[in-house]
Amino acid sequence: xxxxxxxxxxxxxxLRHMAMNPSGQFFxxxxxxxxxxxxxxxxxxxxxxxxxxxxxxxxQGMRGGYSLARRPDELQVSKIIQVIEEExxxxxxxxxxGMDNCSIYDSCTIRRPLEKMQHNLNVLLENTTLEQxx
Amino acid sequence: xxxxxxxxxxxxxxLRHMAMNPSGQFFxxxxxxxxxxxxxxxxxxxxxxxxxxxxxxxxQGMRGGYSLARRPDELQVSKIIQVIEEExxxxxxxxxxGMDNCSIYDSCTIRRPLEKMQHNLNVLLENTTLEQxx
DNA sequence: CATAACTACGACTTAATCAGTCCTATATTG
DNA sequence: CAATATAGGACTGATTAAGTCGTAGTTATG
Numbered sequence: 001x002x003x004x005x006x007x008x009x010x011x012x013x014x015l016r017h018m019a020m021n022p023s024g025q026f027f028x029x030x031x032x033x034x035x036x037x038x039x040x041x042x043x044x045x046x047x048x049x050x051x052x053x054x055x056x057x058x059x060q061g062m063r064g065g066y067s068l069a070r071r072p073d074e075l076q077v078s079k080i081i082q083v084i085e086e087e088x089x090x091x092x093x094x095x096x097x098g099m100d101n102c103s104i105y106d107s108c109t110i111r112r113p114l115e116k117m118q119h120n121l122n123v124l125l126e127n128t129t130l131e132q133x134x
Numbered sequence: 135x136x137x138x139x140x141x142x143x144x145x146x147x148x149l150r151h152m153a154m155n156p157s158g159q160f161f162x163x164x165x166x167x168x169x170x171x172x173x174x175x176x177x178x179x180x181x182x183x184x185x186x187x188x189x190x191x192x193x194q195g196m197r198g199g200y201s202l203a204r205r206p207d208e209l210q211v212s213k214i215i216q217v218i219e220e221e222x223x224x225x226x227x228x229x230x231x232g233m234d235n236c237s238i239y240d241s242c243t244i245r246r247p248l249e250k251m252q253h254n255l256n257v258l259l260e261n262t263t264l265e266q267x268x
Numbered sequence: 269c270a271t272a273a274c275t276a277c278g279a280c281t282t283a284a285t286c287a288g289t290c291c292t293a294t295a296t297t298g
Numbered sequence: 299c300a301a302t303a304t305a306g307g308a309c310t311g312a313t314t315a316a317g318t319c320g321t322a323g324t325t326a327t328g
Binding site for chain 2: 001002004005009012081085110116117
């Protein structure tokens with residue numbers, strides 16, 4: 001309940017690992033997986049998403065790897081979650097997907113009231129940057 | 135991701151329904167289920183938990199039902215979630231269950247850094263009361 | 269130019285959790 | 299004692315998360 005997924009956890013661990021080392025340095029997925037004791041295949045996909053979204057720079061081929069594309073203080077946790085999960089973190093699905101996916105959309109009595117809570121969560125996740133969780 | 139469960143949603147809807155009517159009034163599970171357009175059996179269990187935890191007063195038997203045991207402004211969302219889920223809302227399992235349930239507890243590099251975020255979430259959920267989501 | 273060391277990406281399997289249903293017991297009223 | 303509630307255990311099905319596998323494409327280097 002309200003928990004981060006393993007993918008997000010692994011992603012944060014990897015990003016933290018990179019942020020703790022001199023900027024510009026490149027790391028392979030395998031190296032990070034070993035260091036963070038995390039399943040390689042899963043981590044690899046997470047890194048691919050982060051790279052595709054422009055949060056990481058990737059270099060293919062031998063001597064390739066990943067490197068942070070932004071300064072840690074510019075990297076919001078909300079953005080990291082959004083990229084990895086492919087959707088913004090929402091406390092209830094209708095905020096993300098609208099009425100089409102909610103069978104009681106019209107009769108739902110808490111959608112509007114919960115908007116405040118959602119807003120506060122947004123602020124919290126936007127204000128938390130990678131730098132703060134190093 | 136970071137979403138409330140249906141049980142919590144239904145619980146909040148039911149509590150809101152009660153809070154919007156004169157205090158002291160009793161409601162049956164069936165009545166609330168119909169009004170909120172929510173599965174009766176599931177809702178019934180949620181109400182039982184809330185009552186067992188002292189957030190609701192229950193009266194059994196014919197002409198029975200549930201009533202709020204506290205004022206809406208005394209009912210924290212964090213408490214409601216905790217009762218329904220039977221655990222405090224945590225962004226990562228180790229905060230709730232400790233090292234026994236986490237295979238990488240020792241090597242986990244983000245547990246301590248994330249404590250700030252967890253703390254901020256706690257504050258948010260504690261400061262949001264039922265009154266505010268009416 | 270072949271090979272080793274990488275990223276990229278889709279398909280698949282398994283595990284875990286959540287949502288929902290059903291059944292029975294117990295309490296209370298009239 | 300019949301009707302209407304809460305109480306609660308057991309079960310099934312649906313959905314999602316987690317993890318695995320296979321393969322293709324890219325690049326440095328001997």
